[in-house]
Amino acid sequence: MPWGTRRSRKSRRRLAALGPSAAPAPARAAERCQRRSPDYILQKSKMSNLRILSLSQKRISNLRINNACCCEIPAGPRGSGPPGPLRTCYSSQAGLVGNDVKSLHAIINPPVAKIRNIGIMAHIDAGKTTTTERILYYSGYTRSLGDVDDGDTVTDFMAQERERGITIQSAAVTFDWKGHRVNLIDTPGHVDFTLEVERCLRVLDGAVAVFDASAGVEAQSLTVWRQADKHRVPRICFLNKMDKTGASFKYAVGSIREKLNARPLLLQLPIGEAKTFRGVVDVVRKEKLLWNPSSADGRDFERKPLLETSDPELLRETTAARNALIEQVADLDDEFAGLVLGEFSEDFDLLPAEKLQTAIHRVTLAQTAVPVLCGSALRNKGIQPLVDAVTMYLPSPEERNYEFLRWYEGDLCALAFKVLHDKHRGPLVLVRVYSGTLKPQSAVHNISGNCTERISRLLLPFADQHIEIPALTAGNIALTVGLKQTATGDTIVSSKSSALAAARRAEREREGQHRPAGGAERPLLAGVEIPEPVFFCTIEPPSVARQPDLDHALQCLQREDPSLKVRLDPESGQTVLCGMGELHIEIIHDRIRREYGLETFLGPLQVAYRETIVSAARATDTLDKTVGDRRHLVTVELEAQPVGTSSAAPVARFSESVSKDLLRASQEAIENGLHSACLQGPLLGSPVQDVAITVHSLTVHPGTSTTMISACVSRCVQKALKKADKQILEPLMKLEVTVTGDYLSPVLADLAQRRGSIQEIQTRQDNRVVIGFVPLAEVMGYSTVLRTLTSGSASFALELSSYQAMNPQDQSALLSRKSGGL
Numbered sequence: 001m002p003w004g005t006r007r008s009r010k011s012r013r014r015l016a017a018l019g020p021s022a023a024p025a026p027a028r029a030a031e032r033c034q035r036r037s038p039d040y041i042l043q044k045s046k047m048s049n050l051r052i053l054s055l056s057q058k059r060i061s062n063l064r065i066n067n068a069c070c071c072e073i074p075a076g077p078r079g080s081g082p083p084g085p086l087r088t089c090y091s092s093q094a095g096l097v098g099n100d101v102k103s104l105h106a107i108i109n110p111p112v113a114k115i116r117n118i119g120i121m122a123h124i125d126a127g128k129t130t131t132t133e134r135i136l137y138y139s140g141y142t143r144s145l146g147d148v149d150d151g152d153t154v155t156d157f158m159a160q161e162r163e164r165g166i167t168i169q170s171a172a173v174t175f176d177w178k179g180h181r182v183n184l185i186d187t188p189g190h191v192d193f194t195l196e197v198e199r200c201l202r203v204l205d206g207a208v209a210v211f212d213a214s215a216g217v218e219a220q221s222l223t224v225w226r227q228a229d230k231h232r233v234p235r236i237c238f239l240n241k242m243d244k245t246g247a248s249f250k251y252a253v254g255s256i257r258e259k260l261n262a263r264p265l266l267l268q269l270p271i272g273e274a275k276t277f278r279g280v281v282d283v284v285r286k287e288k289l290l291w292n293p294s295s296a297d298g299r300d301f302e303r304k305p306l307l308e309t310s311d312p313e314l315l316r317e318t319t320a321a322r323n324a325l326i327e328q329v330a331d332l333d334d335e336f337a338g339l340v341l342g343e344f345s346e347d348f349d350l351l352p353a354e355k356l357q358t359a360i361h362r363v364t365l366a367q368t369a370v371p372v373l374c375g376s377a378l379r380n381k382g383i384q385p386l387v388d389a390v391t392m393y394l395p396s397p398e399e400r401n402y403e404f405l406r407w408y409e410g411d412l413c414a415l416a417f418k419v420l421h422d423k424h425r426g427p428l429v430l431v432r433v434y435s436g437t438l439k440p441q442s443a444v445h446n447i448s449g450n451c452t453e454r455i456s457r458l459l460l461p462f463a464d465q466h467i468e469i470p471a472l473t474a475g476n477i478a479l480t481v482g483l484k485q486t487a488t489g490d491t492i493v494s495s496k497s498s499a500l501a502a503a504r505r506a507e508r509e510r511e512g513q514h515r516p517a518g519g520a521e522r523p524l525l526a527g528v529e530i531p532e533p534v535f536f537c538t539i540e541p542p543s544v545a546r547q548p549d550l551d552h553a554l555q556c557l558q559r560e561d562p563s564l565k566v567r568l569d570p571e572s573g574q575t576v577l578c579g580m581g582e583l584h585i586e587i588i589h590d591r592i593r594r595e596y597g598l599e600t601f602l603g604p605l606q607v608a609y610r611e612t613i614v615s616a617a618r619a620t621d622t623l624d625k626t627v628g629d630r631r632h633l634v635t636v637e638l639e640a641q642p643v644g645t646s647s648a649a650p651v652a653r654f655s656e657s658v659s660k661d662l663l664r665a666s667q668e669a670i671e672n673g674l675h676s677a678c679l680q681g682p683l684l685g686s687p688v689q690d691v692a693i694t695v696h697s698l699t700v701h702p703g704t705s706t707t708m709i710s711a712c713v714s715r716c717v718q719k720a721l722k723k724a725d726k727q728i729l730e731p732l733m734k735l736e737v738t739v740t741g742d743y744l745s746p747v748l749a750d751l752a753q754r755r756g757s758i759q760e761i762q763t764r765q766d767n768r769v770v771i772g773f774v775p776l777a778e779v780m781g782y783s784t785v786l787r788t789l790t791s792g793s794a795s796f797a798l799e800l801s802s803y804q805a806m807n808p809q810d811q812s813a814l815l816s817r818k819s820g821g822l
């Protein structure tokens with residue numbers, strides 16, 4: 001889907017990526033050229049050795065520590081960090097910068113209670129990547145602050161991410177914070193990459209939801225919040241951009257309450273808003289945290305208790321907020337309520353902060369409320385307390401209740417949640433270990449793929465850099481090298497017999513609980529639902545000879561990204577790419593060029609329609625074919641009917657006379673025939689949905705192969721579908737346009753012309769938010785139109801809502817366009 005237009009510096013980089021019409025100002029272009037020049041990189045290298053490794057993609061040599069193999073990241077001189085005061089108030093000890101052998105060793109086996117697997121999630125542009133960069137900097141992992149606007153962040157390391165200033169792939173980063181190991185995943189905010197978010201949420205124990213404090217809860221934040229609900233992931237909220245004009249703590253908290261239906265626990269209050277934002281109040285401890293305005297990197301801040309003498313007003317406000325917080329937590333946590341009502345009922349001020357923090361941790365884990373913090377990642381304020389909150393309130397792996405773990409009794413159980421392709425090392429599979437230990441040079445069994453594979457190496461991910469480790473214990477996340485067949489969502493155990501033993505335990509448990517049997521022979525971790533693509537286009541290699549190279553590239557990209565579908569057009573023989581949006585397909589095209597060196601040609605982008613029928617129709621067909629000396633003869637009579645409930649696959653029904661002596665093999669052949677017939681409908685060749693096929697009679701000559709049965713049934717279904725009254729279904733998008741009041745009328749007038757229906761117009765601070773529905777076919781290239789209409793002042797978000805029936809006029813217009821070859 002197209003991305004919205006923005007006013008930020010970052011948006012100008014995105015516009016530049018769109019083409020010459022949106023080229024940046026010459027000065028900025030020159031600045032960017034200079035940034036990419038070898039001199040600039042050299043200059044940066046003095047600041048950060050790590051950064052130059054990221055930029056130049058150099059390989060790094062190996063280092064052995066106590067027989068554990070680790071990759072060496074060359075050290076920078078100790079004093080080579082950014083200028084500024086050396087006084088560190090808050091950051092933990094340095095992580096992996098330099099040949100810090102001790103920290104490399106310490107990294108290998110953290111106690112599970114100290115591990116935090118967290119994700120950063122939000123609406124596009126809320127500031128996830130900027131927040132992640134600050135976290136990495138304060139944790140000691142990087143020596144300079146990466147900036148999305150300059151395209152030099154650690155987690156957005158793909159060339160496309162750096163050019164466009166957006167996150168496309170989730171990046172896993174491991175760092176230490178005050179004795180805790182944090183595995184952090186920065187996820188994309190753009191709706192085209194929602195699957196990427198879902199994949200990560202599946203393996204996280206907690207998440208930080210980042211919001212733009214001037215916009216509150218936006219469309220995509222709602223989607224990711226629902227995804228986190230689905231995977232029962234405890235969260236904390238971070239109201240970012242408190243420095244921005246229009247930032248409002250109250251408004252953003254209100255929108256969390258109303259739109260997300262969540263109970264916010266205000267652990268902080270901002271000191272000032274927008275231009276006056278200076279720091280935050282720690283409500284739990286009644287302290288103020290003020291960042292030194294002369295500190296360039298925000299490392300330097302002071303924490304002081306609020307006093308009646310110096311801050312009477314702020315103290316009163318904080319006391320009221322603390323009392324409200326205590327009452328709120330007591331309402332949600334019985335243990336804490338007992339404490340508060342007993343010992344501290346007379347004076348909440350006497351309640352120790354640690355007791356309140358422990359109760360907040362329990363409430364967060366139970367997901368009955370969400371802690372809320374605030375700050376400004378760009379202005380380097382509020383990040384250190386945010387990471388403290390992550391370690392304090394979000395759970396460790398052992399605090400999450402993963403039911404399936406007891407079936408494995410400490411034996412290895414891991415989930416492969418992402419596959420990456422590395423030109424040199426082949427497929428790299430990101431795994432989360434739930435129980436047991438994963439070791440390199442060992443065989444593992446993939447339950448989902450029913451195959452045994454060998455892991456050659458284990459790597460700890462540090463964005464695009466990797467550190468080799470000798471073992472991966474429960475609760476941790478790492479990359480494996482050597483798994484060639486494992487795909488996203490597969491469950492990995494130590495051996496086939498271990499899988500069987502777990503299955504037997506699961507079955508016994510079910511019997512004990514009198515629960516219905518089923519599925520226990522494969523005790524799998526739940527995978528991720530893959531949404532259906534909404535756009536497609538043909539893709540051609542530069543020459544026929546390069547077709548195998550294109551096939552290989554697409555195969556690799558598909559293993560990485562299950563939301564990308566590739567099929568062959570049976571009529572033209574062309575390869576067809578199906579994706580989640582315009583941006584998704586554009587990125588794939590670009591990656592094929594950059595990573596596989598293939599200059600491919602894309603056909604026009606087309607909407608993925610569906611078809612259905614609105615009346616029943618009956619058909620009969622006979623297939624009589626002799627192959628060699630064998631005669632295949634089938635006659636089938638069937639009826640296609642519309643079904644009310646939404647069903648992507650055709651529903652197979654058999655009349656009594658057919659079902660009574662139907663062999664299993666013949667039934668499977670019939671079902672295959674039904675499915676293949678419904679892949680291409682009679683109107684546009686789009687998939688047919690919401691149909692049931694009843695087989696009334698079937699006569700099969702002895703010796704007829706099941707392939708011939710499938711072929712006959714398929715042909716007969718297509719006949720019936722042709723006879724029935726047909727209907728095209730088109731993808732309907734939920735659209736949210738944020739626009740200033742003066743541009744509201746042109747935006748509404750334009751949407752009316754695009755067959756849009758407006759549901760409501762909300763007021764968000766100084767902006768209007770238009771919420772409605774519009775057919776996908778009408779919003780192709782919408783970002784350019786909206787930019788022109790509103791002088792680049794509006795932004796929008798699109799999300800697939802449903803498939804809706806086209807009205808007769810629109811349908812016939814579409815059909816005549818298609819038959820005219822347009």
Ligand SMILES: Nc1nc2c(ncn2[C@@H]2O[C@H](COP(=O)(O)OP(=O)(O)OP(=O)(O)O)[C@@H](O)[C@H]2O)c(=O)[nH]1
Nearest residue numbers: 010124125126127128129130166167189376377378
């Ligand atoms: N004023 C202000 N701008 C910020 C702040 N944090 C980030 N930004 C800007 O907001 C834009 C988006 O920042 P990102 O960190 O890329 O946001 P994101 O959520 O990672 O974006 P996607 O990965 O594309 O979803 C950039 O132009 C940042 O400079 C902040 O605290 N204050």
